Amino acid sequence: MMSILGFLLALVVGVFVAPILGGLITGLDRRITARIQSRLGPPILQPFYDVAKLLGKEKLLNNSWQAFCAYVYLVAAATSVVLFFMQSDLLLIFFVQAVGAVFLVIGAMSVPSPYSQIGAQRELIQVLTYEPLLVLVLAGIYVHTGTFKISGIYALEEPMLLKLPLLFLVLGYALTIKLRKSPFDISASAHAHQEIVRGVYTEFSGPYLAILEIAHFYEVILILGLVSLFWSTSFVGMLVLVALTYLAEILVDNVSSRMTWRWMVTSAWAVGLTLTLINLLSLTM
Amino acid sequence: MHSTLMFILIVLPFLAAIACAVVPVKQVRSAVVVVTGALLVVASLLLIGKVPFETSFTSMAGLPLASMTQLADFLLLGFVLFLGWKHKHLGIKILAGAQLVILFALEAFMMDHHAASMAFVADPLSLTLVLIISIVGSIICIHAIPYMDNHEHHLHLTISRQPRFFAWLVVLLGTMNALVLTNDLLAFYFFFELTTLCSYMLIGHDGTEEATNNSVRALYLGSMGGLALLLGAVFFQNMLGSLEIQEIIKLAPSAGYAMLPMALLCVAAFVKSAQAPFQSWLLGAMVAPTPTSALLHSSTMVKAGVYLVLRMAPGFVDTTLSTYVALFGAFTFLATALLAVSQSNAKRILAYSTVSNLGLIIACAGINTPAATAAALFLIIFHAVSKALLFLCVGTIEQRIESRDIEDMHGLFVRMPVTASLAVIGVLTMILPPFGMLMGKWMAIESAAANVPVIMMLALGSAITLLYWARWAGLLMSHPLQGGVTPEVQPKLTKYPLVALCGGAVLLSLLSPWIYSALIVPMIDMVNLANPQAMFEAPYVTSKGMLGADSGVFPVAPLFLVLIVGMFLGLRVLKNAQGAREASIYLAGAQSRTAQTPDSFVGPVNQPVKVANANYYLTRLLPEGKVTCWVNTAAVLLALLLVVGGL
């Protein structure tokens, strides 16, 4: 049973430290992206400036339900991160973050703007694509450790990556889709500006966009936390694995162009399911 | 006391049906339905404290029950035969004829009739079903009172056909209660057939050509299930010398070839639960008035199938049959979820999703571990409540907007704020934590995690489920920031059932740890009692409102705390948002600038054109006809594998 102190620590770290860390990582991401494109790039703190500016802008809405949805997305993302730091059930954490994903879509769909609608539909397809892969990765972790609890992973003697290398690749594939990085920046893109004018985010502005940004910071932390579990035995190993994975994500983001959702679904499922099958069978044999 | 409760749960609905059928006064009929519903609710709640118990009656209220059912069985089959002749349907004629012969052979040559009594067993599993049937079923029947008035008004009927409708509706409640309580496989068969007849009558109620055709199809497929069930009974009688369900479960694991009749029973269950390849009758059933769909085809009658599998499951723990059942269920879960994606007809979405969820429950029954059994029971409970709510919402919406296409429900909140909100909550309780359906799914996935093919299908299926629900919930809520929303006026008997179901879905989710310790733990004890080889232990421990095990934890109460605090703040966010400046939608700057034409852009000749949006239905990727064809082929193969491979 977790002590009260541990609970409070997880709460504080989850609610306050995580978004700051997530923002810094996002800032780093933009900086590295700029360097890859031989530019200087914005300061590391840029995401915080963006959020602060957005918070100080006028409230502009199509309906109040939108505001509610943005807010639920934030709460769900924060809750899932807190649960993560409390070393709770991985499957549950995943379902809690799905609440956020669903509400983002519902919020975008509540505005009859074609841009936001198309963004929402595409976002749903992205969710459809990465969800089964993530569930299967978690199932693989269960087969390996005998539990869905994160504490079970920390009890392992050797890093999970050695036993689940293919599932780690699947995780990477799914996370690229979750983070909407190229070639999967289909529902809302940070780079190709004009096409769907930022898809699901089109109708969110000012403080409400800021809420979505903060929720995204939480999600980045959750995702990297998930990655870190694959080298749970040493802190340095964890950092190295997370850094390498994220760098790979940024690199892929920069060298690939956007693909269609059809390609995304078929390729992700074909590759993901095959790799999962091989890895799961090799575990259970 | 037992006999009084049994009388209310089983016989009273039949008496009420007679009253509904013969008294042509609307007020009397409504009163009968409401009072019967209330009595059923009370009786089922009183039953909670009494389980488990066994009881048998030679007569009830002076009527010789057992011999009456035997006689009624032949009459029923004769009637089905007559229907087959009336509709010139060769299949029904053959199936009904075959059943008549087999039943006669069974009764005359194989059984001894010295104990002409009817045995009932009430255990936590049947109690759960009784509660669902009596409470959710009654709520649906009450909602039907104003619904059918509107329905007939809309059809311009001169002579009301409501007496007949309500009679069959309440008959179904009694039949279902009897079905889940009886301990005699032959009586089970009779009630099983009776539910088929009820669905035939209710689907064909409107008498249109489509309704008649679909009702005949339901009867045809239902008879197939009946035949499979009867054959299973014959085998059991021959092999084990008993038709007592509890006895069969005890004896089957050690008897040779007992898995063949088990497999036949499973096939019967698949038919009743409309699993692929038998799903077509349930899809067709959607032509019926919505209360029918809600009662028969989502929350109660189709549960008879999964009930049968769950009831028999202790009898085939750790067998190949069990593995195949799990595979079959998971396959249906995935396949029908895929089919639901291409649908824009709300009732068809609900129908496919029902089949899909029943598949998940059957998969759990096939996995056949305590955790999976718990998952199955949770899914049954929460699916019944949420799905009934959604069906009734669709019915209410349909009567207002005269369409059941979800594309016509864009911005429904403006016209029907209450019903639209309830529908959204209904959808959310189907797919998101901390609600019960999701918890059931969580348990299902955790207990299937080591079963590679099943977990793959569950993972894909649950993602697809999310897709078709979320896009529906999304389009309901669009409305202008200020004003424009017309308050909704509904008759009390329409509104209260909806609110009750919605409240029930949320409240029961909060209570799930307690439901677990009150219903599911005793049920697993019963399984051990029935099949001592199973040696099941309760899969989860509950403490402080959390469900926990070595494999995982689901903190129900803490999540609800987050939910409640979150909602409280969320309402403030909503209120706060009212102060925002109202924006028009982004249309690349081309939106028309008059307030009279919202959501429009300036089109040719400076005329405003309203934007039109529609969901992705992925019809090019997943055309319904083609997918159905593939799914049915695969399902037939799987079902054959199940019967043959189960040996």
Add this chain to the structure above:
Amino acid sequence: MQAILDFIKSSRIKSPWLMHFDCGSCNGCDIETLACLTPVYDVERFGIVNVGNPKHADILIVSGTVNHRNKKVLANLYEQMPHPKVVVAIGACGLSGGVFREAPNVVGGIDKVIPVDAYVPGCPPKPEAIIDGVVLGLQKFAEKSLA
């Protein structure tokens, strides 16, 4: 509380998201504007991001003359930007209608339709001049209150 407000205020200059609207320009000004966003000038250094949606934008950069057809679009886009917001008019056309100002279908400069905060002259102006104009606009942006 004051610290937060100050941070928000100082963040404004550091995070101007701009939207570029071509209001019937000859494309000369547009090419120069987009040049600012290339790696050569790399305005993302200053936190400037080119967005395609007025609802996300802080600064509206408009090039070209306003005519009777596109004046509604210009006004619409401006209206959909949340306050505080700044408009920078680019090029002779944006300032006054430029060489097209006598044409019968032309309304004139941007400020005939929406309030303009900074004017960047030239035909077309150099990217440095445009950046200069944006910086001027930014100062006004930081000072503006919510209303």
